[in-house]
Amino acid sequence: MSISFDAAAKQFHLCNGNFSYIIRILENGSIGQVYAGAALRKNSAYPLLDPIPFPGFSNNDKTFTRFEYPANGNGDFRRPAFVVRFTEGAAVPEPCYKSHRIYAGKPGQPGLPSTYTEKDDEAATLELELLDAASGLRIILFYTIFAQYNCLARHVRFVNDGNKKITLENAMSLSLDLPDSRWNLITLTGAWAREFDIGDAPLRTGFQGIQSSRGISGAQTNPALILRRPSATENEGEALGASLIYSGNFIADVEVDQWDIARLRIGINPETFSWELAEGAVFDTPEAVLAWSGNGLNGLSQVFHELFRNRLARGPWREAERPVLLNNWEGTYFNFTEKKILEMAASARNLGAELFVLDDGWFGKRDDDHSSLGDWFPHKGKLPEGVAGLAQKVTALGIKFGLWIEPEMVNPDSDLFRAHPDWAIHIPQRPRTEQRNQYVLDMGRPEIVEHLFKVLSVILESAPISYIKWDMNRYITEPYSVALPPPRQGEFFHRYVLGVYDLYARLTGAFPEILFESCASGGARFDPGILGFAPQGWLSDDTDAVERLHIQEGASLIYPLSSMGAHVSAIPNHQTGRLTPLAFRAMVSFFGCLGYELDPTKFSAKEQEAVKKQIAFYKAHRRTFQYGNFYRLLSPLPGRSVINGPYPLNGRFAAWMTVSEDGKEAIVGVYKILSNPNQRPFRLKLAGLKNDADYQVTVWEEGGYSAEDKNLNCGNRGGDELMQAGLLLECTVHHSPKNGDFFSELFLLRKQGA
Numbered sequence: 080m081s082i083s084f085d086a087a088a089k090q091f092h093l094c095n096g097n098f099s100y101i102i103r104i105l106e107n108g109s110i111g112q113v114y115a116g117a118a119l120r121k122n123s124a125y126p127l128l129d130p131i132p133f134p135g136f137s138n139n140d141k142t143f144t145r146f147e148y149p150a151n152g153n154g155d156f157r158r159p160a161f162v163v164r165f166t167e168g169a170a171v172p173e174p175c176y177k178s179h180r181i182y183a184g185k186p187g188q189p190g191l192p193s194t195y196t197e198k199d200d201e202a203a204t205l206e207l208e209l210l211d212a213a214s215g216l217r218i219i220l221f222y223t224i225f226a227q228y229n230c231l232a233r234h235v236r237f238v239n240d241g242n243k244k245i246t247l248e249n250a251m252s253l254s255l256d257l258p259d260s261r262w263n264l265i266t267l268t269g270a271w272a273r274e275f276d277i278g279d280a281p282l283r284t285g286f287q288g289i290q291s292s293r294g295i296s297g298a299q300t301n302p303a304l305i306l307r308r309p310s311a312t313e314n315e316g317e318a319l320g321a322s323l324i325y326s327g328n329f330i331a332d333v334e335v336d337q338w339d340i341a342r343l344r345i346g347i348n349p350e351t352f353s354w355e356l357a358e359g360a361v362f363d364t365p366e367a368v369l370a371w372s373g374n375g376l377n378g379l380s381q382v383f384h385e386l387f388r389n390r391l392a393r394g395p396w397r398e399a400e401r402p403v404l405l406n407n408w409e410g411t412y413f414n415f416t417e418k419k420i421l422e423m424a425a426s427a428r429n430l431g432a433e434l435f436v437l438d439d440g441w442f443g444k445r446d447d448d449h450s451s452l453g454d455w456f457p458h459k460g461k462l463p464e465g466v467a468g469l470a471q472k473v474t475a476l477g478i479k480f481g482l483w484i485e486p487e488m489v490n491p492d493s494d495l496f497r498a499h500p501d502w503a504i505h506i507p508q509r510p511r512t513e514q515r516n517q518y519v520l521d522m523g524r525p526e527i528v529e530h531l532f533k534v535l536s537v538i539l540e541s542a543p544i545s546y547i548k549w550d551m552n553r554y555i556t557e558p559y560s561v562a563l564p565p566p567r568q569g570e571f572f573h574r575y576v577l578g579v580y581d582l583y584a585r586l587t588g589a590f591p592e593i594l595f596e597s598c599a600s601g602g603a604r605f606d607p608g609i610l611g612f613a614p615q616g617w618l619s620d621d622t623d624a625v626e627r628l629h630i631q632e633g634a635s636l637i638y639p640l641s642s643m644g645a646h647v648s649a650i651p652n653h654q655t656g657r658l659t660p661l662a663f664r665a666m667v668s669f670f671g672c673l674g675y676e677l678d679p680t681k682f683s684a685k686e687q688e689a690v691k692k693q694i695a696f697y698k699a700h701r702r703t704f705q706y707g708n709f710y711r712l713l714s715p716l717p718g719r720s721v722i723n724g725p726y727p728l729n730g731r732f733a734a735w736m737t738v739s740e741d742g743k744e745a746i747v748g749v750y751k752i753l754s755n756p757n758q759r760p761f762r763l764k765l766a767g768l769k770n771d772a773d774y775q776v777t778v779w780e781e782g783g784y785s786a787e788d789k790n791l792n793c794g795n796r797g798g799d800e801l802m803q804a805g806l807l808l809e810c811t812v813h814h815s816p817k818n819g820d821f822f823s824e825l826f827l828l829r830k831q832g833a
């Protein structure tokens with residue numbers, strides 16, 4: 080991995096052997112984008128890459144049409160990477176190259192989560208300093224290239240070295256002008272309980288993209304976008320992805336211009352943002368990651384997975400095996416007593432669970448969702464000996480104890496709101512919108528963060544708490560801070576996010592042994608920003624296993640399995656009313672951080688035995704499930720182009736695979752969603768194996784399997800055969816009627832020899 084500067088050509092080449100990123104200082108001092116893609120040899124000039132000199136780019140450079148961090152108003156009429164307003168009202172900066180620094184390692188991002196290095200030789204960084212001479216505005220573009228991951232981390236720093244205030248009205252974290260638009264744009268969109276829908280459509284001239292203005296990243300849009308070549312599949316072809324390490328309002332878009340150049344941008348949503356830069360002030364954008372793959376979408380996902388797992392997640396839980404938990408939410412909702420919780424915890428322990436999580440309803444006077452958010456002291460009616468008493472009794476049973484909190488919220492019916500009505504976000508003299516009967520605290524105010532840190536620390540210090548589920552159950556309306564002067568209200572949303580990060584940093588810093596799991600009505604704030612503090616998140620309130628096939632597949636485009644909370648819940652499923660077999664529910668939840676979310680005391684003796692076996696199996700293989708290399712083999716989405724599709728089976732079957740870090744073990748999950756008569760047999764090609772190795776293939780007998788599938792596939796099989804021919808499934812016409820809908824099988828592969 081290296082960053083080289085060719086002084087004669089004024090060209091920077093960032094390369095890690097697989098991935099190259101090339102930019103050039105243009106004649107007039109602005110920065111041109113030359114290349115982002117598969118590694119190129121180092122050359123002074125790349126005549127074939129130079130943009131065709133189209134007319135119409137007056138001030139940037141007449142011979143160049145692709146820019147690295149373009150301003151507005153100077154002849155480039157596309158959407159800019161940044162907008163500043165000077166005191167005199169003008170808004171056309173002319174940032175020109177001033178200096179650069181290249182060094183080993185990666186700098187931190189004060190107040191913001193970011194990727195990092197542990198040793199300097201893991202990455203190299205380029206700081207490229209531009210100056211707008213007339214105003215004294217300095218813009219520093221940061222680029223870090225990692226040796227091991229095919230990606231760049233980018234962010235931008237604005238420094239006002241002039242003698243007048245400057246207002247930042249837009250500050251993208253990343254802008255990239257690609258030379259052509261022959262790409263499909265993939266976005267992850269959705270709604271509550273159906274997050275991470277994969278949208279995949281060819282780029283067209285004009286704008287396309289997603290954004291959030293809800294205060295958090297949102298269930299509706301996830302802060303990422305992927306471009307794949309139309310011919311790229313899961314394992315072949317070129318794909319580029321941008322992911323924003325941020326949890327607030329964002330924009331991620333692509334503009335295809337008149338010359339077929341595709342400008343990709345990702346950053347804070349400028350519609351709800353402005354920032355005042357006083358003389359000497361500094362503003363850092365959040366970090367964005369630009370990942371590249373020559374091995375299709377699975378390859379791209381694996382770049383994100385590895386980077387986020389190894390160099391975004393922090394603390395002792397980064398690589399620790401995550402506990403199998405039992406959460407009481409769907410088992411009891413608000414309706415529980417200490418006695419009930421202890422019965423559930425004992426039963427969970429007997430089944431093999433390692434952590435009991437007490438969800439919403441343990442504090443203040445909370446018996447439903449109308450009161451007490453903000454009153455973080457125990458509900459004495461339910462917990463006579465408080466959280467401490469309960470936690471001690473639970474841990475004495477031999478199972479760890481975890482607790483739910485929703486620190487950013489307050490109910491109007493709470494002691495906190497009665498004492499500090501002005502702490503809730505509102506516009507003075509105007510009505511406040513309630514959602515789920517609650518308001519949001521103004522996390523941009525340091526005294527509120529300080530208060531929350533203190534009250535939550537009291538609880539965490541008082542009891543043996545091993546895990547915290549940090550929820551956030553509404554979006555932000557009436558955005559306004561009574562602590563900010565009117566001209567600076569544009570800072571409100573970003574300050575909110577910085578306040579949330581501050582509280583996360585302080586709590587995770589003070590209680591490093593606690594495993595934090597993020598949640599926002601499920602997956603409404605499942606983003607890399609939060610992953611920088613909480614290494615796992617509750618992916619969705621939808622616990623239906625069929626739905627989860629879609630949700631987990633979508634999330635896996637960017638997020639590693641170690642970050643996904645996945646729970647087995649009771650049937651009929653509370654979100655869909657669907658009845659699926661226990662084994663099917665477990666086999667879906669295995670591909671993530673396994674939990675159970677139900678009342679375990681209601682299991683029949685037979686179910687108890689089955690769950691014991693599930694948990695034991697998961698524990699024996701959880702490293703592979705949580706930290707293995709994940710492959711999407713067959714998509715539950717009709718028509719998705721995956722390794723084994725598009726295929727007539729696409730949409731009625733799904734298949735996933737994970738290969739352990741050392742390559743010695745692999746697990747394949749096959750899910751038949753709906754059965755049909757006279758099923759055609761199919762071959763499920765595997766991935767990630769060694770061509771020249773043999774694998775002992777078995778089925779997980781406790782999970783249910785078809786005898787035909789077992790007979791055909793089990794035994795010693797070559798990695799080459801497994802990948803080129805595939806497992807043989809559905810090979811008898813009697814197969815489907817016998818097994819019906821929602822039938823699943825797990826195949827275990829053990830590599831033979833060294």
Ligand code: DGJ
Pocket residue numbers: 408438439483550552598599600601617619620
């Ligand atoms: C929403 C979460 O996603 C659920 O899991 C649960 O914790 C509820 N909030 C509790 O109010």
